[in-house]
Amino acid sequence: MSKLAEYRQLEKHLAEQLQALEALKGDDGLKKEIEFETKLRKLLEHYGFSLKHIVNILEPQTAARRPATAPAVSTRKPRELKVYKNPTTGEVVKTKGGNHKVLKAWKAEHGAEVVEGWMKK
Structure with missing residues (x-):
């Protein structure tokens, strides 16, 4: 592929991506999610918590399911003597x-x- 063809192809892809980005910027759902994330991060910073803390508070059983020092469960059959x-x-x-x-x-x-x-x- 020539440099000119490659340039035009990249230019076309860039234009398509910019169009998709502009469409997303006008989406109300995206605006709500961005606003929620911003407020949540400010709240976490204010109280000194991280996202891991919040997950452990909201779903403590998730943390209990994956203990840090749990031995790996082997499904391999024991070796014969x-x-x-x-x-x-x-x-x-x-x-x-x-x-x-x-x-x-x-x-x-x-x-x-x-x-x-x-x-x-």
């Missing part, structure tokens, strides 16, 4: 994850496929 037995030493390792120190050492020494074969079913 896996039991590995080293056939040469007879040592048994019980773990729910793969980050066990002894299990990692076995996998490094014997290979992951071999060690997975040691898992009891």
Whole structure:
């Protein structure tokens, strides 16, 4: 697209947006909302409150629903306990994850496929 075409397109969009803005300026509903917001902000400033305070006053159950220190609820199923037995030493390792120190050492020494074969079913 040429610079001139881009300029004319942007000019057209700007004219449309200015027209929409002028239509909104004459809207009585918008004027009421602006007046309400202005008065509300002055009132909040006068009494030293914030919008969060007002929400907590008007709807205290909303604040109770989202506590700041609530633990995340997990929908994940718990991991299964896996039991590995080293056939040469007879040592048994019980773990729910793969980050066990002894299990990692076995996998490094014997290979992951071999060690997975040691898992009891």
